[in-house]
Amino acid sequence: MKNKRSVYIVLASSALFGLALSxxxxxxxxxxxxxxxxxxxxxxxxxxxxxxxxxxxxxxxxxxxxxxxxxxxxxxxxxxxxxxxxxxxxxxxxxxxxxxxxxxxxxxxxxxxxAQKFVRSAQKFDPALATKGKSLHEKGCEKCHSEGGSLASDDAAILAGQKMAYLDAALKDFVEGKRPIHKKMKPKIEELDKEDLEALVHFYGSAH
CATH class of the missing domain: 1.10.760.10 (Cytochrome c-like domain)
Structure with missing residues (x-):
């Protein structure tokens, strides 16, 4: 009986500790x-x-x-x-x-x-590159980054209006294998060259 009581005490203590942590x-x-x-x-x-x-x-x-x-x-x-x-x-x-x-x-x-608002940045972009980037996005990115990469509900990064310097660095990290990449995204990004990546950055940067 004493052993059972000890077990109950341990279990109760563990449960309370778990509640405290959560x-x-x-x-x-x-x-x-x-x-x-x-x-x-x-x-x-x-x-x-x-x-x-x-x-x-x-x-x-x-x-x-x-x-x-x-x-x-x-x-x-x-x-x-x-x-x-x-x-x-x-x-x-x-x-x-x-x-x-x-x-x-x-x-x-x-x-x-x-729960906060995504406040887009007004950034300088190249219109010609942005047009090219839009085409690339619609071809390979829109399925997961819908409405031009503007929706948080995709549970992916919001791309439209995000900082261009940050996006440029992030895309390079993906290409160079420096950060985890979704299995569906990997073959898509491997198809892109340096100019394509730059065009995508300008497309996303054009949203403000």
Whole structure:
């Protein structure tokens, strides 16, 4: 009887511990996480930096996957300067940032940014390249990145209006095998040459 009671106590303690781990973060805790991200990505995930991606309005599922890939160092850990806040001018990288986040933190951040608005950036683009890029998108990308890559509901990256410098770097990383790529996307991107990739970037950058 004593052994059974001990087992019940252990099971109950484990259950309570599990509930504690899965408990949602408080508003103050979420605000603290968001404040740290805002130093580079801006308030509500919108910023004026040419190379920092827009997070607001992006699918929670996609953001969850992205942060997890950084946490696991499955994407390039490119060093960058902190753009604002108390640590402005200091150096960091996304793998370092994500590495300090728990799974719960990642889910909270993904949910927060998904609830914000995707604020497109007005960028300089080449009209001829954008026209070529539109044709390439419709041929090989539209099926997964629908309506010109503008829908978060695809649970893929929002491409329309995203920072061109970021898109350029991301596409190069895919081509060079530096970051995970969906099995359906891999053969599509392998068909594209340097000029095609540039055209796609200008097409997505033309949306504002």
């Amino acid at each position: 408990a949602p973060a408080s508003a103050a805790e979420v605000d603290k996480l968001v404040e740290a991200c805002s130093a580079c990505h801006g308030k509500e995930g919108a910023n004026s930096e040419v190379d920092v991606p827009i997070l607001g309005g992006t699918s929670a599922e996609y953001l969850n996957i992205s942060l997890t890939e950084y946490k696991n160092k499955e994407r390039p850990c490119v060093e960058t300067k902190i753009r604002d806040g108390a640590k402005k001018g200091g150096k960091t990288d996304m793998c370092q940032v994500a590495g300090e986040l728990s799974e719960g933190d990642i889910k909270q951040l993904a949910s927060y940014y998904a």
